[in-house]
Amino acid sequence: MVTILDGKKCSEKRLELVKEQIEESGLHPHLATVIVGSDPASQMYVRMKHRACERVGIGSVGIELPADTTTEKVLEKVRLLNADPEIDGILVQLPLPNQVDAELVIAAVSPAKDVDGFHPENLGLLFSGRPRFTPCTPTGIMTLLSEYRIPLSGARAVVAGRSIDVGRPMAALLINADATVTVCHSRTKDLPEELKRADILVSAIGRAHFIQPGMVKPGAVVIDVGINQLNGKLVGDVDFENVREITSAITPVPGGVGPMTIATLMENTFRAAKVRACGSAR
Ligand code: NAP
Numbered sequence: 001m002v003t004i005l006d007g008k009k010c011s012e013k014r015l016e017l018v019k020e021q022i023e024e025s026g027l028h029p030h031l032a033t034v035i036v037g038s039d040p041a042s043q044m045y046v047r048m049k050h051r052a053c054e055r056v057g058i059g060s061v062g063i064e065l066p067a068d069t070t071t072e073k074v075l076e077k078v079r080l081l082n083a084d085p086e087i088d089g090i091l092v093q094l095p096l097p098n099q100v101d102a103e104l105v106i107a108a109v110s111p112a113k114d115v116d117g118f119h120p121e122n123l124g125l126l127f128s129g130r131p132r133f134t135p136c137t138p139t140g141i142m143t144l145l146s147e148y149r150i151p152l153s154g155a156r157a158v159v160a161g162r163s164i165d166v167g168r169p170m171a172a173l174l175i176n177a178d179a180t181v182t183v184c185h186s187r188t189k190d191l192p193e194e195l196k197r198a199d200i201l202v203s204a205i206g207r208a209h210f211i212q213p214g215m216v217k218p219g220a221v222v223i224d225v226g227i228n229q230l231n232g233k234l235v236g237d238v239d240f241e242n243v244r245e246i247t248s249a250i251t252p253v254p255g256g257v258g259p260m261t262i263a264t265l266m267e268n269t270f271r272a273a274k275v276r277a278c279g280s281a282r
Contacts, residue, residue: 003148003249005223007140010147011259018266019056029273030059031089031115031265032081036074036100037067042093049091052262058269061087071101075108082110088276089115089269094165112276115268118165126172133268138170140260141202141223142177148249150200150221153178158195160184160211160237161204166225170202191215203237211238213246222250225257 022029031053033046046062053060063077074096081090090113096102111121117133125132145152157179161167167183174181184194195201195215201222203211208228216222226237236253244250251257271281 011263158198
């Protein structure tokens with residue numbers, strides 16, 4: 001019997017929980033988003049984040065900059081938000097246009113307001129096993145795995161993809177949870193063989209239906225991070241219909257990892273507000 005890991009349902013539960021916790025805390029957390037340009041997908045993600053804020057009682061401000069904004073102008077905005085006592089969390093929507101130095105911008109966000117968890121200090125803490133803010137997508141996956149009581153200690157986990165926003169932090173979170181982790185990428189030799197060793201397979205490569213039944217170990221847990229278009233439909237990296245029966249549990253696309261990312265952003269923002277208000281996330 002295959003378990004569908006229902007990210008939509010799990011995220012609803014987490015959003016309700018964070019809403020209650022915010023009400024009880026008496027805090028009024030605020031998130032600022034910064035978007036440069038008018039990429040429709042980025043604009044949609046930012047809108048979804050603002051809607052989630054509204055739902056859980058987080059105030060939000062959106063800063064929209066034209067597509068030709070310079071790095072210096074973006075940095076200026078980030079510095080203003082860093083200094084703004086009303087703002088608890090800052091999210092710079094990626095990708096940024098080519099002329100903007102994304103690394104500089106990410107590093108300019110105050111680590112204490114870095115609710116996306118991409119600042120080198122926060123990534124360093126994650127990799128040293130003392131996480132503070134951790135990137136929302138892999139953290140949401142960890143929450144989903146925990147919700148469905150998927151055992152991680154000693155499990156062989158394979159992460160396909162080594163990006164800084166998904167693959168690498170995913171690997172670090174799994175290591176911190178005592179899994180034995182392999183990270184694969186475009187230069188991996190015999191990728192299907194590597195993938196087939198996984199008890200837990202996380203695919204974050206961004207190729208529609210790349211993961212086929214022959215690449216999955218029977219009984220594996222498969223987490224599909226990919227968001228791809230195929231014949232006008234939104235699909236994951238995993239050929240869901242053909243792979244699902246081999247697995248013990250699998251995330252759908254849509255309705256799997258995506259909603260967990262947003263719920264985690266809300267949790268991170270509340271946590272940032274608590275730390276700023278009381279010096280502790282408890
Ligand atoms: P990315 O920065 O483009 O990274 C893709 C990774 O996949 C790279 O490490 C690349 O290897 C590897 N790769 C690409 N083609 C490969 C192949 N044929 N064989 C093996 N490895 C391959 O992408 P990302 O930001 O990590 O995102 C990955 C996917 O997840 C995208 O579809 C994105 O839209 C989606 N996503 C979803 C969420 C969500 O909330 N659901 C959040 C973030 C991203 P190299 O490093 O060698 O180039």
